[in-house]
Amino acid sequence: MHGSRGNGDRGRSHAREHRRLRAGGAAIDRHHVGNDPHAAVDRRRRRPVQRAVSCRRRRGGRRRRAGRRVGARRGRRGRRSAGIGVPAEAGMKAPAAVSGRVVRVKLLHSSETCLCVPLPSEAIDLEDGAAVIVPTRHGSEIGRVLGPVRDETELRGAELFEVIRQADAEDLDGYERNREFADDLLRSCRRRLEGFSLAMKLVAAHLVFGGGKLILYFTSEKRIDFRRLIGELSDEIGLRIELQQIGMRDETRIVGGAGVCGRVLCCNGVTDRRPRVTVRMAREQGLSLDTRRISGQCGRLLCCLSYEYEFYQEVRRSVPTEGKSVYYQGDRFRVIELNALTGRARIGGADGVVLGVDFGDFRFDEANRRWEVSPV
Numbered sequence: 001m002h003g004s005r006g007n008g009d010r011g012r013s014h015a016r017e018h019r020r021l022r023a024g025g026a027a028i029d030r031h032h033v034g035n036d037p038h039a040a041v042d043r044r045r046r047r048p049v050q051r052a053v054s055c056r057r058r059r060g061g062r063r064r065r066a067g068r069r070v071g072a073r074r075g076r077r078g079r080r081s082a083g084i085g086v087p088a089e090a091g092m093k094a095p096a097a098v099s100g101r102v103v104r105v106k107l108l109h110s111s112e113t114c115l116c117v118p119l120p121s122e123a124i125d126l127e128d129g130a131a132v133i134v135p136t137r138h139g140s141e142i143g144r145v146l147g148p149v150r151d152e153t154e155l156r157g158a159e160l161f162e163v164i165r166q167a168d169a170e171d172l173d174g175y176e177r178n179r180e181f182a183d184d185l186l187r188s189c190r191r192r193l194e195g196f197s198l199a200m201k202l203v204a205a206h207l208v209f210g211g212g213k214l215i216l217y218f219t220s221e222k223r224i225d226f227r228r229l230i231g232e233l234s235d236e237i238g239l240r241i242e243l244q245q246i247g248m249r250d251e252t253r254i255v256g257g258a259g260v261c262g263r264v265l266c267c268n269g270v271t272d273r274r275p276r277v278t279v280r281m282a283r284e285q286g287l288s289l290d291t292r293r294i295s296g297q298c299g300r301l302l303c304c305l306s307y308e309y310e311f312y313q314e315v316r317r318s319v320p321t322e323g324k325s326v327y328y329q330g331d332r333f334r335v336i337e338l339n340a341l342t343g344r345a346r347i348g349g350a351d352g353v354v355l356g357v358d359f360g361d362f363r364f365d366e367a368n369r370r371w372e373v374s375p376v
Helices: 007-023 049-058 060-079 169-193 227-237 248-255 279-284 309-316
Strands: 028-030 040-042 103-107 113-118 131-136 139-148 160-163 201-207 213-219 240-245 325-328 331-339 344-349 354-358 362-365 370-373
Touching: 103 131, 113 131, 131 160, 131 169, 139 169, 169 201, 169 213, 169 227, 201 248, 213 248, 227 240, 279 309, 325 344
Parallel strands: 113 160, 213 240, 325 370
Antiparallel strands: 028 040, 103 113, 103 139, 131 139, 201 213, 325 331, 331 344, 344 354, 362 370
16 A cells, blocks of 8 residues: 555655654654765654655745745734724734723623723823723724723733723713614514524614614524525615624623622623633532522523632631541541631531631641641
């Protein structure tokens, strides 16, 4: 089979060999090849490097052409939006080039946030609650300043955008009119959707700042061919329409509401940065593991489970874990319960005695390698 390979297969094999040898120079050693004691050979395959080098010369043109194709694709990706969808030409700045305070701005229509800096030539008020105009991939949008970014680690690898200008009363009035008009259009689109057999749910509508385009947010468990729907809706409404599919968490963030705590949903009123939440966080905080009780309106685990998780971890490092053996006045007890909020623990003995102790009463005996409770 090896002898039946064509010249193309051998050429590709030699090219791969050459790239591998260039990437890992440690795999090349000096051995005698024929009468040349200085020829470089791969130790594992004992193949002279000259064959791969000559192959590189033969295939150099094709490799350069492939590089141009890859570069073109990379260029298109570079112009695509990231995060909230702000294109690179909209004023993105590298964190190293920032000379001034960085603030977090929340878009009014979607509750998404972005990191922004003022234009050097503009005197823009970036105080908390100030309304500003920021660039997005759909055009300029209105947002409100949430506050400055105090943690510099958030700026590492982050995209920063320059605030276009400060929003005035006319801008805010126009946004309210657009919002009311978009709500009317959403109801009309929902009625029109009933005539189509599409498994989709229209969640919200947004008329971009300045008008001209309507964005319809929808959820669906599968891909939807909505080209005919867009055509009929555009003819009826007279606006350019864009349908954007979102997930359940995005739906909750855009629509908003109140959580089980009675306060505004975290993703809508606190931050849109989704923390990593696991069932282990609920277990270590002593909460119920019933998914119905620790899940939010989006059907996912509550975001707030991660807010105090680091505090619980820090507290538990200084005390024995639940089920661990501790010794009190020579008797052996076992930790039954830990309450990080009150700073107290319950320990039980073999005879059924249950004691309550403070976290400060625990100490680790290095000599005996065991936890002990100081006498009360």
